[in-house]
Amino acid sequence: xxEINSAQRPPVVLGPGEGRAYPMGRLSAVFKADGxxxxxxxxxxxxxxxxxxxxxxxxxxxxxxxxxxLEGTMSVxxxxxxxxxxxxxxxxxxxxxxHDFENRGSVRAGMLNxxxxxxxxxxxxxxxxxxxxxxxxxxxx
Numbered sequence: 001x002x003e004i005n006s007a008q009r010p011p012v013v014l015g016p017g018e019g020r021a022y023p024m025g026r027l028s029a030v031f032k033a034d035g036x037x038x039x040x041x042x043x044x045x046x047x048x049x050x051x052x053x054x055x056x057x058x059x060x061x062x063x064x065x066x067x068x069x070l071e072g073t074m075s076v077x078x079x080x081x082x083x084x085x086x087x088x089x090x091x092x093x094x095x096x097x098x099h100d101f102e103n104r105g106s107v108r109a110g111m112l113n114x115x116x117x118x119x120x121x122x123x124x125x126x127x128x129x130x131x132x133x134x135x136x137x138x139x140x141x
Contacts, residue, residue, distance in 0.1 A: 019031050019045075023128075025131060026050040027055070029045050029124065030048070031124070032046065034118050038118045039118075042114060042115065043113075044113070045120070046070065047110065047111055048108060049109050051103060051106050054140055055101040055103075056101075058100045060098045064115075065093040065099065066092055066113065067090070068089070068090050068091075068111060068114075069110075071110045072103065072105055072107050072108055073104075074109045076099070079097050079098060104140060
């Protein structure tokens with residue numbers, strides 16, 4: 001760890017719901033730390049889905065994705081296999097593995113996402129635009 005860089009970064013203390021919000025219809029993301037806050041090492045965000053809401057759809061990327069379910073039950077697909085992840089569940093998706101998530105339940109569901117390396121938030125404006133403009137619907141049948 002770079003001690004000089006760590007000493008120059010201020011601590012981050014956020015209350016519930018605080019952070020940089022990206023509303024996307026029935027889904028939202030709240031970024032807690034990324035970029036300069038983590039010296040580009042990691043990104044931490046919360047993802048919240050209203051009941052019966054589709055997620056991003058199957059996708060993959062080079063970096064690992066780590067999820068910890070905070071509330072409700074999130075349906076998570078990893079490499080073609082769906083699982084029901086209730087509050088307290090942990091999911092590790094290795095890089096390049098196709099994955100998806102959605103809320104099939106009748107209550108709001110949220111999960112903490114850790115992405116390594118950081119700088120994920122820089123992609124959020126275009127991701128939010130995509131979610132807000134998508135035409136395939138966001139409500140599960």
